[in-house]
Amino acid sequence: MKLSFLNMTQATLLNETWSVGGTEQSLQYLTQLISSFPSCCLLDAGGSPISWVLLDQFGCLTHAYTMPAHRGKGYIHLVIAALAQKLEKMDYLVYGDVLENNTSMKRAMKCLGANFTSCFLSYDLHTPLAQK
Template identity: 25%
Template sequence: MSKIENSSNMTPVLLAHTQIPELLKKLQHFGDQSFQIRSTILFQKQYMCQRFKVWVDDWPDFTTIVIKKELSENLNDIYYIFTLDEKKLKNMLENTDIVEWENALFQAYPYDYHQIIEEITRKRGFGLRCEEDVFRLYKFNETRVNQRSIPEYVTVGALSPEMVDLVIKCKPSPFLGEKSARHLSYLLSTYPSICVFDENGTPIAFEIEYEYGAIGMLFVQPEYRRRGLGKLITTLFLKKCADFSYSPFVIIRDDNEISIQLHIDLGFQKTNIFLFSSMVLKEKA
């Protein structure tokens, strides 16, 4: 455990890896309010990410968490945030050097915090690219996963980094702009994905798991829809999560009625958690 210098009266604490289990235990007391940040931490622990740092405003009686995931020079560092006190969150972001603002991607944070990020980014003279939509979190609420049979005309495997162009073509991501391909390649080489192939080995459906633990980017080729492949892939992901004792969740726009119904049918439950992402642009605003 170490502390970081800053220009305010707050001295954030960098937690040691041995303190993370205690942090997770404390976060459970906040229920759904801390669900996303708990999932992020658990997911990183599961995949033994080394360049993953967790700061709190105080220890052991914390109100605010800032997580930094350091990536390569070609990708933005990723930050995740949680707070019970927005003034302390603002203080921690604004008056310490935890965040490298010109290389920051704030991912899947509660939309209530967006004004704070926007204000600090503007003060520092940087631009901010934001997702066009706010997403609602749905968490899996069943104790067991119903098995689904795999049709004889398909095989199941994983996406590879070489399939980046295919994924972008099917599920374009304007939010990340020119970094979309590099970021997606990183996801596919680091975290789980599931891909369904036809009898000729052509990908016809896929889904990935994001670095903060959400299952998403579900896609089925139009000619193969209404055959249950979407539910099949998500069910396979649920089984994988159950094997790791991990609570699966998805994030969906409120107007995406088809996806909402699919996931409710599988046992997902709507929450009142709304998540948003934004990326600080190196170019001055």
């Protein structure tokens, strides 16, 4: 296994595994994140990502995921810690978001020393219509 970064060819996998993904719009969004912001992933022997995390447009750790066959092995800790370390070296404040009902990710983040707040943030992103 090897630590690496995500590339745009892997956006389809992220889109297929993302709980709110699966659309052309979400694929474009993930492709933009991958091409524009830091990420970290763990690749298997064949070069396929098995665990990953990336930043969104707000500098927030997000879209962290481990393929089901590889869960429970600490891989998510590894990729989050690697990306957080890279960001800290660049003097970035490291923070992330976790869905309220994602208890396994909350547990993983607590193991990494994360502090949680009780706030709820919601935002909608809209793409302007093309001019005719």
